[in-house]
Amino acid sequence: MALTRNDTVPLFSPDTANTLRLIAYLALAIALMVIDHRNGWLVQVRYFASAAVEPMYRLAALPSRLARSAGDAMSDRARLNQRNAELERELLLAQARLNRLQSVRDQNERLQQLLEAQRSLNLGVQLARIIDVDTDPFRHRVTIDAGARQGVAVGEAVLDAHGVMGQVVEVLPNASTVMLITDPAHALPVKSERTGLRAIARGNGALDSLELPNVPISADIKPGDMLVTSGLGGHFPAGFPVGTVRNIRNDASGMFAVATLTPSAALDRSGEVLILHNLPDPVGPPAPAPSEGPPAESAPVNKAPNP
Amino acid sequence: MNRMRANDWLFWGSIAACYLLQLMPLPQVLLPLKPWWLALVLMYWTLEAPDYVSLGRAFVLGLVGDVFSGDLLGEQALRLCVFCFILLRFRARLRFFPMWQQALAVLALLLNDRVVLLAIRAADGQLVPVASYWLAPFVGMLAWPWVFLLLDDARARLRVRDA
Numbered sequence: 001m002a003l004t005r006n007d008t009v010p011l012f013s014p015d016t017a018n019t020l021r022l023i024a025y026l027a028l029a030i031a032l033m034v035i036d037h038r039n040g041w042l043v044q045v046r047y048f049a050s051a052a053v054e055p056m057y058r059l060a061a062l063p064s065r066l067a068r069s070a071g072d073a074m075s076d077r078a079r080l081n082q083r084n085a086e087l088e089r090e091l092l093l094a095q096a097r098l099n100r101l102q103s104v105r106d107q108n109e110r111l112q113q114l115l116e117a118q119r120s121l122n123l124g125v126q127l128a129r130i131i132d133v134d135t136d137p138f139r140h141r142v143t144i145d146a147g148a149r150q151g152v153a154v155g156e157a158v159l160d161a162h163g164v165m166g167q168v169v170e171v172l173p174n175a176s177t178v179m180l181i182t183d184p185a186h187a188l189p190v191k192s193e194r195t196g197l198r199a200i201a202r203g204n205g206a207l208d209s210l211e212l213p214n215v216p217i218s219a220d221i222k223p224g225d226m227l228v229t230s231g232l233g234g235h236f237p238a239g240f241p242v243g244t245v246r247n248i249r250n251d252a253s254g255m256f257a258v259a260t261l262t263p264s265a266a267l268d269r270s271g272e273v274l275i276l277h278n279l280p281d282p283v284g285p286p287a288p289a290p291s292e293g294p295p296a297e298s299a300p301v302n303k304a305p306n307p
Numbered sequence: 308m309n310r311m312r313a314n315d316w317l318f319w320g321s322i323a324a325c326y327l328l329q330l331m332p333l334p335q336v337l338l339p340l341k342p343w344w345l346a347l348v349l350m351y352w353t354l355e356a357p358d359y360v361s362l363g364r365a366f367v368l369g370l371v372g373d374v375f376s377g378d379l380l381g382e383q384a385l386r387l388c389v390f391c392f393i394l395l396r397f398r399a400r401l402r403f404f405p406m407w408q409q410a411l412a413v414l415a416l417l418l419n420d421r422v423v424l425l426a427i428r429a430a431d432g433q434l435v436p437v438a439s440y441w442l443a444p445f446v447g448m449l450a451w452p453w454v455f456l457l458l459d460d461a462r463a464r465l466r467v468r469d470a
Contacts, residue, residue: 018362021362021363022362022388022389022392025362025363025366025384025385025388026385026388026389028366028381028384029366029369029381029382029384029385029388030381030385031381032370032380032381032384033379033380033381033382033385033427033431035380036379036380036381037379037431041380045374045380046374046377049374053374053375056326056327056330056375057330059327060327060330060331060332061332063331064331064332132332133330133331133332134330134331134332134333134338134341135330135375135376135377135378136376136377136378137338137339137341138339138440139378141377170377177377205437207335268335
């Protein structure tokens with residue numbers, strides 16, 4: 001005798017957990033992912049949804065901001081005084097150094113005028129603050145509180161007081177996402193400050209290290225070497241500190257060495273960052289030399305134009 | 308009617324709280340331990356009030372999560388669909404499990420979800436994650452009883468007040 005449907009609690013509820021429906025949704029999700037991976041639709045969706053996304057970020061960051069300001073309010077007078085004295089000392093030192101650099105800069109400008117070099121050392125910078133949200137602990141991205149309306153554009157370099165942090169990868173109207181240099185998908189051209197050796201620094205997924213793969217074994221590089229951006233490629237301006245060499249080992253093939261760097265920038269801390277606008281012209285390889293031969297003026301003049 | 312509305316508020320409120328908790332910053336050490344709150348809360352609603360949860364809704368909620376987290380669009384939607392499908396299939400049994408067995412079921416479901424996520428990320432061409440990648444499901448297991456008790460208590464209070 002069949003029970004009526006109302007008396008029984010179905011062990012498998014077929015109408016809500018329909019396999020066919022699951023497959024349809026999975027297919028839809030996979031299709032979305034493939035399309036997004038190819039065309040980057042998500043960025044556009046996020047741009048339009050930013051009216052909802054940005055307040056959510058601000059709201060999620062609120063507790064940590066409150067906690068920090070509470071910490072500031074609670075920290076005792078003695079510590080603040082000590083910190084103040086420390087900062088004053090640092091400021092004095094920085095000022096002295098700046099004064100010295102000023103004269104060097106003036107000299108540099110004079111020399112450059114002599115050389116008729118057009119490249120300017122002035123960098124347009126903009127201050128932004130990191131919004132404390134965590135979108136995925138296994139991706140190295142941070143969100144900052146400046147976006148398209150503040151003039152931020154994709155590809156601009158982001159620095160902090162100690163070195164290069166990363167570059168802008170996504171821009172919302174009032175916020176943007178920065179990919180840190182330690183992200184596994186990130187690489188930037190660097191050179192050794194001591195020897196000028198050029199290399200590529202790649203993120204390896206750990207927040208406190210960078211990797212320098214494929215360094216020739218005979219290359220002059222040793223622990224403690226400071227690596228700065230080389231400016232090749234044009235994304236990052238030259239001369240900003242990236243990291244110091246921590247150790248060097250052979251790679252799996254034994255043909256090359258791999259150096260591990262400690263990033264200069266404080267990537268795990270939040271606070272103010274600098275966004276670099278209008279990058280100077282990329283310092284790339286020189287334009288290819290014109291093809292060899294006698295100068296064009298001395299070429300015989302063709303009366304009949306070539307077909 | 309009124310009770311329905313109070314319950315609705317609780318449902319949507321708990322979902323919004325999940326998104327906030329997911330975005331909430333934590334100290335660097337604790338970051339990999341963050342459980343998938345949305346899945347835990349949806350599991351409660353699936354077990355106790357299945358009218359609120361369907362595969363379509365799981366899909367949409369996952370999409371919203373994707374927009375917030377800025378990952379691949381559809382990633383969370385797919386994971387949440389798989390999670391809710393298994394839950395809905397075994398709902399009638401899971402409901403009558405004692406708490407510790409439910410917690411173990413949560414662990415199994417979340418570990419399965421980690422495997423799904425790994426497959427997605429591998430297809431996307433990203434690096435194989437570190438050992439701490441597998442820690443979050445265990446935290447989710449430990450968090451499950453508290454999520455359950457908190458939501459159950461809130462729902463019971465609403466019922467008493469409305470009655």
